Amino acid sequence: MSSEPEAPAAEVEEAPPVDEKRQALLDALTAELGDAVVGSEVAGGDVWVRVATDRWHDAAAACKHKLDMDYFCFLSGIDWLDEPAMSGEKVWGALPEEEEGADDEPAGGGSTGRATGVAGGDTRFQLLLRVASTTSKLGVTLKTDLDEAEPRAQSITDVYRGADWHERETWEMYGFDFVGHPGLRHIYLPGGFEGHPLRKDFPLLAREVKPWPGLVDVEPLPGGGDEEAEAAE
């Protein structure tokens, strides 16, 4: 029990030797891409690299051919639109007004008030790519910002064949266009589906019709058990 509070601290101390490898990875990628790397972060045993949109394909190719990242993990997107009416906050109401979570700085997160996550971001949409090496066992998460009006990036299907299906999924779920993809067509949704379900402004109709019964999870307990919970926090 007593070792719990120390656990995150111990992790921080052990982190540097691991980070050296990942820092080297980041340096190699930066050397390869030059000023195309617009943001990066090495934290919590992971690497994030944000690249310029027009160098997306180059970044993927550099990962595969120069950094020996032969394993394709996944490709997906994020919509950073802050739309409380469409998110969980609609379900459980606004968050309670205490911000105690802010002072226990996490070992891995470290993102203080950034609206667009690790390695930064300028636009609403971001593209995510995770690749790894089967030999060195290291992985990297690539990000790029996409234009809100015309989210478009170069397809990387010619670099990683596995990207084919993932780009199709991202295309239908977020409406991102992949230039050079051999056949962007629906993979999960029926052919005539309208809209892009994973965008934040796409309503989850089931919740519009009927409120989520699981709300009870965050309601205060009768008998003022709340103070104890706050004390524990």
Add this chain to the structure above:
Amino acid sequence: MTATTEWQQASYIAAQAADSRVNVELETEGMTLNLGPQHPATHGTLRIVVRLDGEQVVWAEPVCGYMHRGYEKLTEVRTYPQVTTLINRIDWLGHFANEVPFILAAEKLMGIEAPPRAQWLRTVFFEMARQANLMLFLGDMGVQLGAITPVFYAFRDREHVLNLMEAVTGGRFHPNFDRIGGLKDDLPKGWIDEAKGCMKRVRDFCDEMEDLLMGNEIFQARTRGIGVIPAAVASDYGLSGANARASGIDVDLRRDEDYPLAWKHLDWKVWTHPDGDSFARYWVRLQEVRESASMVEQMLEGLPSGSIQAKVPRIIKVTAGEAWVHTENPLGEMGYYVVSKGGLGPFRCKIRTPSFNNISILPWLLKGVFVPDVITILASLYFILGDIDR
């Protein structure tokens, strides 16, 4: 001599002419075969449109989405503790194993760690989920090849593992047992002895399958050299788990990643096979179940005592940040990319499932194979539909 040669030449020309005629007659029209969505080899509702030329596949296109439930969208309107209920149902045969990476991701963001006993028990249940999952595969592969018996043995022996899961969690398939900071409950009395007995049964089952199925001549003839995936292609498509290891890629996240879980304390081996064919995939999984049984035995011996739940606030709010946690699930690499904005639920949760990548190789792999081998390949790649469609 000359006459013979002339006669030979004449007959050769005649034979050629006949051949070409026969060819013309036998030239078949292409045929489109619709495999599924209810074929037993598809483990759910996967449809594969196969274009045939005679008995050979010209191209194949898997059609998924019949079971798409939109979990990535649903996680955005759930609190963190509620999400585990959903993700149990992604790979329904690997139930508990789905919960672990998500909980680990949340814990990583919050900067908390479960006590050792909870970590070890998590690993025990993780491995038992692997056994229950892969044992079904070991029997089911026989059914796809026309050997009915093994699957009954598989269902029978898998039940012992599921009974143990039920004794602890109350659920055979959807335990929903992992919590942020620990586990819901400790082991019931007498469970450890029962589990030891069960692991022996699992091992016996493996021996049985080895004798009954893997050593079988017909089984070998139907699987050896069928659906060969070279290592470079496998990693290009993102194949993971036993499918990658059967192609000779030496990866296993249980060994390669640094988890707070108990794997690093155990003595075990990563099995790979150089062939990359259907037989290799079966062989690797068989070894894995054995290895897994031995891991559980080791863990039951060395189970630390103490608390099973770290101190967490009653209302769980996960610190803002992004975390990617992946584990070696029964089907392959399963990971969650969790983006938190400091709220009660994930802002975005990308679920990376192994089966989606594993079957994305099918259009490439099925090209040129014969119809009965399509089923062998589907069975040996081993996917769960919920894991593709999520």
